[in-house]
Amino acid sequence: MSEADTHEISVDALRAGDRDEFARFVDLYSGPIYRLGLRMLGREQDAEDVLQNTFLKVLQHIGEFEGRSSLSTWIYRIAANEALMIVRRLHPEVSLGDQENEENDGFTPVQIVDWGALPEDKLLSGEAKKFLDRAIQSLPETLRVVFILRDIEGLSIKETSAALNLTETNVKTRLLRARLNLREKLSEYYGEHFPRELDNE
């Protein structure tokens, strides 16, 4: 969900404690935030924690929202932080730092399988969808959160960088790694499952 979708929400009404407006805001954003939690953490209970904690924080801090970013970016920032806090709690060994000097190393494409022209029913069969979900779930957290905000929730590079407090260059690097990582896994999957069709390409 992007900035344009929240234009109908009145920040002034939220700041003034208008409960109906807040309820509308919750209904507008609970779906994307719950989905973000599920994609980040993989468990319904954790996604629900992200959801509840995010809106509790919105209630506590709406008075401090200065409008420097959009309301949409602001709530994604809160939700992403909540999700990453749970990741840290569950996996303290995971490093979530902002590595500004990240290079594109280690992501040189290996699989050169031209599966793009396979028919849609094969590309998105029930099993392929599950594989894709698992592949997204297996991305390292630092890449996954960028990928979810940009490629699933549809935030722009600029909005993603504001939500995660990363530079745009850093967002692009992580996004590239995430996309290439998934491409690699899908290439392996389709190569194994449809060798005959791909031979005929």
Next chain:
Amino acid sequence: MSDHKPANISCDQILGLLTDYLDGQTREEVCREIEQHMSECHNCRVVVDTTRKTISLVHANADTPLSIPEDVRERLFKRLDLDDYLKRQNTQ
């Protein structure tokens, strides 16, 4: 736009430009260079095409309803002291 016009694009440079290219953020002359390279380099063409397809599959797969389960919504509204809103909605 983070690129400049390269004299001759290498396979490594294609990777570096890939995010901007797939997001439609590269200048026209750079697009032409990339496409010229792809017409001569099978591997890069496959990588670019399948990366583009990967993103479109993710979009198609993510295109599920954005609503949350009703019990999750109820607990959320209760936690936020919005029970009244729920009750009013249910009686409408």
